[in-house]
Amino acid sequence: MPTKPQKPVPPNVTLDLGEPYCGACGHRLTGLVDSSRCPECGRPIVEVVTRAGKLGRRYRSETTLFGLPLIDVAIGATHSETRGSARGIFAIGDKAKGFVAIGNSALGIVAVGGRAFGVFALGGIAFGLVSSCGGISVGAIAVGGLVLGLLGFGGLCAAIVADGGVCIGFYVAGALPIAIGQGSPSDAFGMFSWFFGRTSPFSVWRYLLQPWAVVFALPITATLAIALLAGARRKSARRNAPAP
Ligand SMILES: [Zn+2]
DSSP: OOOOOOOOOOTTOOOOOOOEEETTTOOBOTTOOSOSBOTTTOOBHHHHEEEOSSOOEEEEOSOEETTEESEEEEESOOSSOSSOEEEEEEEEEEEEEEEEEEEEEEEEEEEEEEEEEEEEEEEEEEEEEEEEEEEEEEEEEEEEEEEEEEEEEEEEEEEEEEEEEEEEEEEEOSSEEEEOSOOOHHHHHHHTHHHHOTTSTTOHIIIIIHHHHHHHHHHHHHHHHHHHHHHHHHHHHHHHSOOO
């Protein structure tokens, strides 16, 4: 498999790949600087040097759908990569791209991770076209600490309809509402009670938890839908395969 040229490792990053040893005879090669051959078996070090340390994980399923592996896992460094890039229907990796992507940096229909970009995003920093949930959360339906959205619920929330702590928007509620314009809040919160749940102010579930439930339920539902679709595709591909 041709590998892309790797970016050089920055000087402040140390890769713990473990002690080097001879892959042919097992002789430890740590500290060996004056020889190009293994002192034990004499084979060239460039051919046999192996490290057994904290190598990352790589797994790619043989099943492919839509030209992508069904499952691709790439976490951590290997001998040839400083970090893992996963690409698949279900992708898990330092960098992950897929229908469902989980990773430090994730891009997908459902994206979960430190930085998550997707249709439905969950993450430290989350950008979701439809829904987002995260420390910094930007999306049509957004929940989190610092929120920017159309419908927003969070600590510091700027949205058309905003609820939570400090709220800036056209229709605002929350601890410190700052209204832009003259909207009547009750109309908007009534219309979007499936999200805000404000219609019953005495129920904690509806008042505080419902927005969170919505932004978690959407990606979970999408993940299940993708899993079902993948399963159905796989079945039909098997059925149509020519008999051996
Ligand atoms: Zn050796």
